[in-house]
Amino acid sequence: MTDSPILTQLPLWHLASHVPKTSEKLLDLHSLWFFRASLPKWITDSPTIMRCWELLAPLGWSYLPERNLQRDWGHPTIPYAAFIAAELLRLNEPLPTPERLHRFLVEHPGFIWLLGFPLVPDPATDLGFNPRASLPTVRHFTSLLRGIPNTLLQFLLADSVRLIRAELLQLNAPPIECVSLDTKHILAWVKENNPKAYVTERYNKHLQPLGDPDCRLGCKRKHNRSTPTTNPRPASAVAVGEYYWGYGSGIVVTHVPGWGEFVLAEMTQPFDQSDVTYFFPLMQQVEQRLGYRPRYGTFDAAFDAWYVYAHFYHENEPDFGFAAVPFSEKGNYKAKQRQFDAQGLPLCQAGLAMPLKYTFTDRTKCLIEHERGVYVCPLHAEHPASTRSRCPVHHATWKHGGCTVQMPTSIGARLRHTLDRESKRYKNIYRQRTATERINSQAVALGIERPHLRNGQAIANENTLIYLLINVRFLQRLCTRRSENN
Secondary structure, eight states, X not given: OOOHHHHHTHHHHHTGGGSOSOOOOXXXXXXXXXXXXXXXXXXXXXXXXXXXXXXHTTSOGGGSOOOOTXXXXXXXXXXXXXXXXXXXXXXXXXXXXXXXXXXXXXHOHHHHHHHTOOOOEEXXXXXXXXXXXXXXXXXXXXXXXXHSOHHXXXXXXXXXXXXXXXXXXXXXXXXXXXXXXXXXXXXXXXXXXXXXXXOTTTXXXXXXXXTOSSOEEEEEEOOOOOOOSSSOOOGGGSOOOXXXXXXXXXXEEEEETTTEXXXXXXXXXXXXXXXXXXXXXXXXXXXXXXXXXXXEEEOOGGGOOHHHHHHTOBTXXXXXXXXXXXXXXXXGOOTTOSOBOTTSOBBXXXXXXXXXXXXXXXXXXXXXXXXXXXXXXXXXXXXXXXXXXXXXXXXXXXXXXXXXXXXXXXXXXXXXHHOOTTSHHHHHHHGGGHHHHHHHHHHHHTTOSSOOOXXXXXXXXXXXXXXXXXHHHHHHHHHHHHHHHO
């Protein structure tokens, strides 16, 4: 059986007589983007090589921080830029394993020269170098994926965002004002995730799978369920939830009306981390890459936290933006059930403003340390017992000092309750959350959900490469449409 990528290389071997017998490469992948005339004919005559080169070349490879390539370890040091470009090539073709990538590069030796692998001269060949000897081994490819710093891949992801924004500016696209954040589960390559394998205590978080030392046990989805009253069952016996060993990938995506969506930021964590732990690191990346804080953010109910609302609030411009998050009814409160007066004091069930009695620093109830306030019954706090009137609604706690409320003093706690989720503006913003679903669909097609890797660093690097490829594909579509319009 012959796969299609091999067939596309046949014309290259036909042109072998035109290949200069030299292994020297003067320009890197990015510099060749500006000096196309420097590309040799044996490169430009290969449709496969030119198609992939046009996809990857716009990235700032010239500015990628590189490791010391002069170390004498008995064999040439592989540049990080060449390895990253080869991994993007593997995902784009697609080539599911490093073995297939190695075979593909040997069968398409023009990529070895173009991507910048250290060439082993061989004057006896028409290429001027030995393709197989110029490549790292398959084992070295997997080792590089585990060992390459993720910051280098984040550098290229940030550069792709810069290039996309510059292209959108030329297309007169609207500025980025709304972002959407979501997480994606990633299943570890361990037998505990195989339902057909017999594993004792499959979901015991203290028994680490041998196949992956970095994965963690987490819950994908879980809902409370009530048992029937006629034949009740204990809650421990009710099977609910989906549990997996693996990782979680968090992404921040923005949708450009009329053009599509792309990834602004991403990060990977073990699966035992909650969704809200992705918020601050990802939003920090977004602000660094955009240079400003977006006006709107849209999230699912897992991000219904006061600091999410506070993040998008501008004190001097109350109507500047907001976080579109569904109300999760924590603490048995319904949406808009808790009301506030003009000074921001909560109202009791009788409609009276509850004064603030004292504040304290909370380090346990929330992801971040914050100030919480205790608000008490106004009738008990402001009137002596002799002149105190009774509670108008006859609250059950009246005899014990009246009702009390404990909540963060941040504006985000009030916005969470008072946000108008039925307004047209809210619905238009929340509708943009589907952008993350479309990006996740592309990532699943590239193999993000079930990677055949057994190391947390390798999986994190693979995820960044997948989102980088999604961005460069989006950039290529923008450039194509602009050239068609011109």
